[in-house]
Amino acid sequence: MQNIEELSIEQKKVIKLFLESDSLDLKDFISKNNYDVIFDEIHIKDLNDIAKFKIQTTKDQHYVQKAYLDLFKNPNNKQGEVDILDMKLKKVVKSKVSKGLCVEDYFYGIESGKQDTMSQIIEWYLGKYENNFLDLEKRISKQILENNSSKLDEKDLYELCVYISLTLMRTKSFREEIGCDDDKIFNTLGISKKDNITHIQFLFNSKNVYGFGNLLFNKKINIYYIKGLEKNFVTSDSPAIQVFPEYEKSILGIDFMSRIHYFPLNPHILFEFLPYKSGKKVKKIQIQKNDRVTYYNLIRSIHSKYLYSNNKDNFIENDYAIARTNYIDELYNIFGDHDKLDKDYEIINQLKEKYKGIHFADNYEILKHYEKEELDFLK
Structure with a gap:
């Protein structure tokens, strides 16, 4: 300091x-x-x-980059809108242009919804990372979809990892996640906490942005791509999702490198970041079956509130809704009241023993249906 x-x-x-x-x-x-x-x-x-x-005053502030969301526009929609599946309503809702997605008034203010100078500084700050994204996306897409070589330019890959890191940290869900501990402390003291200081401090520090980017870059990376299939990858209000593996018996919880991260670069390319193991670090894999695409979209549905797609046919409404509903219900059943959870560590131990983790995808028959023919491939 x-x-x-x-x-x-x-x-x-x-x-x-x-x-x-x-x-x-x-x-x-x-x-x-x-x-x-x-x-x-x-x-x-x-x-x-x-x-x-x-x-300068930017009122409508996106917590997912607008230019990124534009990559998921429906090409058959004359207004250039994105198709939407609302996971809470469990149905496809009216399509929107990216301007109306993942946006809130003065989202990056000290207090959300209130105009202040800080929100404008962060808006400008994010632009430093966003400005080159579309060129980066085009370069990477060309290397993956048009080149036969399995190699990806390391400089481009690293730049993408930093972008994904920022994409992960700027979202509403990440703000809620890192604010949980603060909320518990303030609630214990009987104080209402309304500011976003913790999130701003975290986001503003480039050591965090590049730190997470470095970690992603050093994981095992599978690049899934689609050619000639009916189904495409979808994105969501949390484009960079984290999937937790089996719980370790440690008070420290699951470290970043042990988690699995997914990021759809566009409707045809999905990046998967796995805990590093010996062997090839980066692997390009062409997906041959629609069910395989649906499998990854289902995992995303569990960890998202809204899904965005270039075609509503990519949504399997009932299956997605059931998967997410089961997941949320299971969380409530196990965790119950947050205050009770803080006091009753036995509940946590039962959770660890029963489910071996909080990624319940593999426990649902509905996901097994899409996974069964690809088990060996997915391991």
């Missing part, structure tokens, strides 16, 4: 300006000794840099 005495005169002026302004969100953020993050991560050098954040 950089000491205030070590800051330049110009940087001190910036801090003074923030503290004397009506930007209470930034005053609160800086008062928690996070001023160095602002300078290190967004490179504010002078007072002119401050002005642009005070002038």
